[in-house]
Amino acid sequence: MTAADAMSNWDRFVFTFFNADIAMKYGWEILQGAGVTILAGLAVVITGIGAGFGLAALRAIGWKPVNFLIIVFVDIFRSLPPLAIILVLFFGFPNIGIVLPSLIVLWMSLGAVLAAFAEEIFWAGITSVPKGQWLAARSTGLTFAQTLRYVILPQAVRLGIPPLTNRAISITKNLALGSAIGVNEILGRANSALSMSANATPLTMGALLYVLVFIPLVIASRTLERNYRWGEH
Amino acid sequence: MSSAAAAPVPRYLLEARGVRKSFGTTEVLKGVDLLVEPGKLVFLIGPSGSGKSTLLRCCNRLEEPDGGSIIMDNVDLLSPRTDINAARRQIGMVFQSFNLYPHLTVQKNITLALRKVAGMSTADANARAAEMLALVGLPDKAASYPAQLSGGQQQRIGIARSLALNPKIILMDEPTSALDPELVGSVLAVVKDLRARGITMVIASHEMNFAREAADKVVFLDGGLVIEQGSAEDVFLRPQEDRTKRFLAQIRH
Ligand SMILES: Nc1ncnc2c1ncn2[C@@H]1O[C@H](COP(=O)(O)OP(=O)(O)OP(=O)(O)O)[C@@H](O)[C@H]1O
Numbered sequence: 001m002t003a004a005d006a007m008s009n010w011d012r013f014v015f016t017f018f019n020a021d022i023a024m025k026y027g028w029e030i031l032q033g034a035g036v037t038i039l040a041g042l043a044v045v046i047t048g049i050g051a052g053f054g055l056a057a058l059r060a061i062g063w064k065p066v067n068f069l070i071i072v073f074v075d076i077f078r079s080l081p082p083l084a085i086i087l088v089l090f091f092g093f094p095n096i097g098i099v100l101p102s103l104i105v106l107w108m109s110l111g112a113v114l115a116a117f118a119e120e121i122f123w124a125g126i127t128s129v130p131k132g133q134w135l136a137a138r139s140t141g142l143t144f145a146q147t148l149r150y151v152i153l154p155q156a157v158r159l160g161i162p163p164l165t166n167r168a169i170s171i172t173k174n175l176a177l178g179s180a181i182g183v184n185e186i187l188g189r190a191n192s193a194l195s196m197s198a199n200a201t202p203l204t205m206g207a208l209l210y211v212l213v214f215i216p217l218v219i220a221s222r223t224l225e226r227n228y229r230w231g232e233h
Numbered sequence: 234m235s236s237a238a239a240a241p242v243p244r245y246l247l248e249a250r251g252v253r254k255s256f257g258t259t260e261v262l263k264g265v266d267l268l269v270e271p272g273k274l275v276f277l278i279g280p281s282g283s284g285k286s287t288l289l290r291c292c293n294r295l296e297e298p299d300g301g302s303i304i305m306d307n308v309d310l311l312s313p314r315t316d317i318n319a320a321r322r323q324i325g326m327v328f329q330s331f332n333l334y335p336h337l338t339v340q341k342n343i344t345l346a347l348r349k350v351a352g353m354s355t356a357d358a359n360a361r362a363a364e365m366l367a368l369v370g371l372p373d374k375a376a377s378y379p380a381q382l383s384g385g386q387q388q389r390i391g392i393a394r395s396l397a398l399n400p401k402i403i404l405m406d407e408p409t410s411a412l413d414p415e416l417v418g419s420v421l422a423v424v425k426d427l428r429a430r431g432i433t434m435v436i437a438s439h440e441m442n443f444a445r446e447a448a449d450k451v452v453f454l455d456g457g458l459v460i461e462q463g464s465a466e467d468v469f470l471r472p473q474e475d476r477t478k479r480f481l482a483q484i485r486h
């Protein structure tokens with residue numbers, strides 16, 4: 001193998017994955033996709049974690065029929081692959097007269113999946129708070145609801161933060177599935193740029209953008225864990 | 234009799250009679266009387282599983298008794314008309330494992346119920362917390378978290394937390410048994426101070442020396458029944474019942 005051959009391989013690699021012309025041409029387009037990913041991601045994280053928290057708090061009341069429904073919801077959405085939910089909502093629901101925009105379908109599907117996992121995580125947190133915390137709070141006259149709110153849930157949230165951030169990140173990454181139903185997020189736009197340009201540079205840009213979008217989340221989760229140490233070292 | 238029931242000043246601050254409690258098919262309390270006069274310190278002793286904790290928890294309905302009656306300062310605690318959350322403010326509770334709220338500072342541990350139950354302003358509650366911390370000898374710990382304190386300090390905070398609500402009685406469930414021996418004294422000193430202030434207490438504990446020094450009455454519970462009761466001298470030095478004798482021999486090793 002000659003030095004010239006090696007150089008040409010290198011050039012081909014650069015031409016395919018790091019092509020400046022292509023990057024200029026489709027850059028703005030893909031960057032807009034990042035905007036869609038960020039907005040949809042925020043919507044999924046906020047509604048998913050919010051709903052999961054609400055469901056876990058509701059479950060703590062211990063009303064049997066409600067708890068049964070919560071458990072059914074949670075188990076179904078934890079076991080279904082997100083893509084299956086997305087396809088059912090997008091291609092199946094129009095048959096029963098419910099037509100939803102692709103972005104809404106993506107948000108609802110991933111939001112429901114995250115809500116299911118978040119509920120389980122918060123619930124595990126609530127049940128692992130020692131019984132003595134309930135006894136102490138109730139013995140001072142705090143009501144059930146006050147005990148839940150001021151004593152139990154803050155501790156459950158802290159226990160839940162590490163698994164919850166991991167879950168939130170891994171579920172939000174599924175926003176790329178939106179490309180299957182034509183949502184113009186990062187991967188969708190990179191993919192169509194790929195087929196138009198016959199060059200992989202848009203995918204490189206997409207990957208780079210995913211990293212830029214998700215790294216702050218990963219860092220934020222670390223900071224969050226640190227801030228919840230309550231005097232322990 | 235009816236004339237006694239109509240007496241204006243009740244003889245007992247806490248009057249629990251015939252208290253029964255079962256968990257599933259196990260009957261843990263089989264009709265227990267616990268009578269506590271105002272200002273007195275009652276010691277509750279008995280082997281593990283005899284029902285001491287259950288009895289204390291029945292006295293503020295953290296456990297729901299299956300039968301019997303519990304009258305606290307003329308209030309029938311088991312009546313459906315009684316606001317149990319209001320009644321619990323009058324009954325402090327101190328726990329073997331302290332049960333401080335780990336996510337809150339010492340100050341917030343003490344003020345939570347003051348603000349949310351007693352409806353105090355934050356400023357008033359903080360002032361009350363400072364007063365309580367001084368009383369238990371930890372005036373500089375307001376900003377600490379429980380995890381930063383020794384067991385003895387945590388238990389004194391536990392006492393400060395229940396005392397802050399100005400309860401009529403404080404129930405303590407083995408307040409020193411989770412502590413290293415060298416830390417027990419600091420907690421008992423606080424208890425002795427409370428007794429000197431006339432605060433009524435029921436303490437489940439095996440600290441016999443302390444009981445002999447401070448208890449007005451010792452109640453020996455075994456198998457869900459009161460086997461024997463009397464002054465600390467009587468119960469510890471001149472026990473009448475065989476079960477009491479056996480138990481005392483055991484805890485003395
Ligand atoms: N929530 C519960 N469910 C089922 N059984 C219980 C419950 N709480 C207590 N018991 C049982 O009731 C009995 C009395 O328990 P309790 O804790 O009142 O005893 P104790 O005298 O405080 O013992 P110890 O000295 O070990 O604290 C024990 O046999 C215990 O297993």
Ligand SMILES: [Mg+2]
Pocket residue numbers: 285286287406407
């Ligand atoms: Mg006990």
